Amino acid sequence: MAPIAVITGASSGIGAATAIALGRHGYQIVAGARRVERLERVAGEEGLALALDVTDESSVKAFVREISKRFGRIDVLVNNAGGALGLNPIAHAIDDEWIGMWKTNVLGLMWVTRACLPLLRKAKYGHIVNIGSIAGFETYAGGAGYTAVKHAVRAITKTLRLELNGQPIRITEIAPGLVETEFSVVRFHGDRNAAKAVYQGLKPLTAESACRRGRARRHCEPARPACPESACRC
Numbered sequence: 393m394a395p396i397a398v399i400t401g402a403s404s405g406i407g408a409a410t411a412i413a414l415g416r417h418g419y420q421i422v423a424g425a426r427r428v429e430r431l432e433r434v435a436g437e438e439g440l441a442l443a444l445d446v447t448d449e450s451s452v453k454a455f456v457r458e459i460s461k462r463f464g465r466i467d468v469l470v471n472n473a474g475g476a477l478g479l480n481p482i483a484h485a486i487d488d489e490w491i492g493m494w495k496t497n498v499l500g501l502m503w504v505t506r507a508c509l510p511l512l513r514k515a516k517y518g519h520i521v522n523i524g525s526i527a528g529f530e531t532y533a534g535g536a537g538y539t540a541v542k543h544a545v546r547a548i549t550k551t552l553r554l555e556l557n558g559q560p561i562r563i564t565e566i567a568p569g570l571v572e573t574e575f576s577v578v579r580f581h582g583d584r585n586a587a588k589a590v591y592q593g594l595k596p597l598t599a600e601s602a603c604r605r606g607r608a609r610r611h612c613e614p615a616r617p618a619c620p621e622s623a624c625r626c
């Protein structure tokens with residue numbers, strides 16, 4: 393049976409490119425997001441598209457229940473669903489945007505990970521890949537809501553390495569820089585001109601090139617089972 397890869401937020405951008413790349417590499421993919429029609433196009437005939445709203449724990453549980461019923465295990469979990477909302481300085485921070493970012497990037501990631509762990513333990517070797525960001529290392533004016541949640545993703549990733557030490561589940565964080573996806577359109581609530589301006593004069597990565605770079609780093613993966621220090625290098 394092909395290894396099972398679950399990708400959250402697979403209806404666009406980095407998640408869609410990751411799902412397609414993993415499918416091409418022989419994984420049985422399970423793609424989750426809210427826009428199911430788009431997911432189905434990404435999953436194709438071989439993949440499985442399942443509705444998922446990571447901000448709703450009952451949706452997360454139903455998603456994982458379905459995976460359990462169909463496959464009984466997960467080999468790779470890519471926690472990719474996430475993004476930014478707004479670019480206001482803290483003095484003008486909008487509560488709903490901060491709550492939305494927290495629920496999608498942090499609480500959602502925890503809910504998905506907690507629900508998937510029993511299935512990851514059923515695989516011979518499990519692998520959790522959290523999509524962090526350079527915003528988990530750096531800050532910028534107007535970006536506190538987003539940089540705070542990506543710092544939190546980094547903290548969760550490092551904590552998982554400690555908590556799963558000795559178990560055959562590797563933990564990886566991918567921290568991309570600027571990638572041109574729907575990210576900025578979502579951040580600016582559908583304002584495509586504002587989104588376009590973000591990339592003016594810059595050469596952002598594409599979602600596909602971000603995935604290729606992630607894959608290229610696999611050469612440094614250590615022999616299994618994973619240990620926290622070795623996982624840090626990838």
Ligand SMILES: NC(=O)c1ccc[n+]([C@@H]2O[C@H](COP(=O)([O-])OP(=O)(O)OC[C@H]3O[C@@H](n4cnc5c(N)ncnc54)[C@H](OP(=O)(O)O)[C@@H]3O)[C@@H](O)[C@H]2O)c1
Nearest residue numbers: 401403404405406426427445446473474525571573574575
């Ligand atoms: N683009 C960048 O410059 C950049 C840089 C570093 C890190 N990242 C990170 O990369 C990840 C992917 O972003 P992207 O650039 O590919 O942006 P994107 O094109 O906007 O994709 C975001 C994905 O997340 C999904 N999503 C959002 N809210 C969700 C929810 N409540 N439940 C389930 N899925 C949800 C969206 O699907 P639905 O709307 O269909 O649910 C979509 O598939 C994010 O974690 C982002 O923070 C992006």
